[in-house]
Amino acid sequence: MDVRRKFLAAAGRLIMDIVQSEWEPLSHWELDQRLDRAVEEMLEADLLSSVFMQVSQQDDSMHLTQDQMQTVTLQLSxxxxxxxxxxxxxxxxxxxxxxxxxxxxxxxxxxxxxxxxxxxxxxxxxxxxxxxxxxxxxxxxxxxxxxxxxxxxxxxxxxxxxxxxxxxLQDKFIQWPTGQKALQHLLPFSSWLSRNEGLEERGLPQVFGVLGDTCIPIRLPTGKQDCECDAPEAKRIKDEPYPDSWLNLELVCNAEGRFIYCHISRGSERTRGSALVERLQQHPEMLPPGTCLIARVGYPLTGQMLTPFSPGRSPQENLYNRSVATHLGRFDQAVADLKERFQKLRYLDIGNYDRARAVVLTACILNNVFLDMGDITKGLVERNTLENEEEVKDNAAGVTMRDTVVKLLYSALEAETH
Structure with missing residues (x-):
């Protein structure tokens, strides 16, 4: 008897699940889509019916061929x-x-x-x-x-x-420059050193590009929204958005503000710079000798990627941080320009990650296309809130490289003042 009751209970739950899945209300987006499609089909059917009736009234002996019917349908649509x-x-x-x-x-x-x-x-x-x-x-x-x-x-x-x-068109317009193209847009590590001939030959690296990221807010999928709404008030952290309520857009921009690298991931998949660092380790020739990438605090410090001190604890470190901040400001401006040109990126009302990613990638590609046209858009730089993040790695080669650059910068400053 107990086995029979358990069987009946399981069957009942299965039937209830099936009924719920069949009768569960559609989301607003799905309902709008189905209504739009239904209206379109009804209008087309009515228009076709009207045309065919007019034709038959004019000449009862006239019969439309299949090709003629298709032509009428295309014209109506x-x-x-x-x-x-x-x-x-x-x-x-x-x-x-x-x-x-x-x-x-x-x-x-x-x-x-x-x-x-x-x-x-x-x-x-x-x-x-x-x-x-x-x-x-x-x-x-x-x-x-x-x-x-x-x-x-x-x-x-x-x-x-x-x-x-x-x-x-991604591979065509978001390209990592190689060969002679890689040398066309290098920047001096410090802007004031560029005005002093010979100082940049002291061993300071040139800047190949600036790595950074920005968050693109998106609409949560229906299931995620329901979970958030049903969660107890005590468990909801209002100061922090749900991990997947945005996309991480990671970019490398060159001296012209053009994007040469683009990586898009979910908010819950936040591993800053790891994909690019691994790629550089496997292909060190991607960066020409004597060059480096600049990234903000929170990115890995490596022999090819330099980050600021957080915070600077000496005049030497502060001097280094000021030089790095200039390049980071260039990246912030490139992102501000992107969001100003494509304002949809300020909030994507899309609950599908793949489609949201496609829209963000489209904006990045077209941004490069318009820059190639000479179409410049300037946006207002948003205040950065990531400056207090800790360094994620203590790479020996990166520490050595950064300490060397600090010493070279300070010695150059002393030579300039004396």
């Missing part, structure tokens, strides 16, 4: 925005739209160069304009639907199709 003179004028007067359109057209010869995927068929130039509008401003899909005469669900699909296409 064509949005008004493609004939909108205002939108067309924006495209023709926007070098960024024209540049990105040209890149996507030439990127893949096997791809239909006039269209991107989506129920409504936008021309490539209109798709680029729509996607850049969404990236550059903090606006929703619904707010641009009226301009392009598209349902919100269509805009969602077209935008992520665009991001996938741009992501395919």
């Amino acid at each position: 064509e949005p008004v925005s493609e004939q909108d003179p205002c939108v067309t004028d924006v495209i023709e007067g926007n070098p960024a739209v024209q540049c990105v359109t040209s890149l996507l057209q030439s990127a893949d010869t096997n791809y239909n160069k006039n269209r991107l995927s989506g129920r409504a068929r936008l021309t490539l130039s209109h798709t680029v304009l729509l996607s850049l509008t969404l990236l550059s401003k903090r606006i929703s899909y619904r707010s641009v639907s009226s301009s392009f005469h598209l349902e919100k669900g269509n805009i969602h699909r077209i935008f992520f199709s665009f991001c996938e296409r741009v992501n395919a």
Whole structure:
């Protein structure tokens, strides 16, 4: 009898789970998507029915072939925005739209160069304009639907199709420079040393690039949000966001503020610089002799990557920290410019990590594209809150390298003052 009761209880729980999964309410995002799709299908069906009825009334003997029916369907699904003179004028007067359109057209010869995927068929130039509008401003899909005469669900699909296409250009536009290109944008370790001939030959390394990171806030997946809401108040730490409520965007920028390295991970996967450090250890030739990377406190201190003292405890260390701070400020400005150019990165209302990552990578790639065009955008540098972090590693080669640079800097200063 006990075995039978346990069996019946297990069967009951299984049935309840099935019923719950079938009747569980959809999230707002999923509901909007399904409603948009249903409305589109209903409108198309009504329009097709209307056209076929008109044709049959004009000539009962006329019968549309399958090709004719397909042509009518495509014409009905064509949005008004493609004939909108205002939108067309924006495209023709926007070098960024024209540049990105040209890149996507030439990127893949096997791809239909006039269209991107989506129920409504936008021309490539209109798709680029729509996607850049969404990236550059903090606006929703619904707010641009009226301009392009598209349902919100269509805009969602077209935008992520665009991001996938741009992501395919990563290796072309986010490149680690090698050979002669690696020597074109080196910077002196200290800006005031560059005004003194011969001092930089004392053994001070030149700066190849600056490594740093920034957080991109994202919307938590539905399951994570539910867990947060159900958690007791005492267990919620309001001062610290949920570990996966953001993406870590790790970048290396050169002297021009161009990104030469990009690594994106979840908030809970925060291992600062470890992927790049391992790569440099395996391929030390990535950095030319006599060069180094600069990173802020919290990154590994190695023979190829120098970090500040936290804090400086002597005039020599403070002098070194001031030189390093100049380069870190260059990185902070590059990130501020990125977020100013693509304001969607200030908060991604996306609960899917892969899609959120695709949007962030798209912004980084296009940032380099626009810099190559000479399109400069300046943003307001945010206050950095990571300066009090402890060094994560005590690498012997890094300690030796940093101590050597400290001594060389201070001796150069003494030679300058005497």
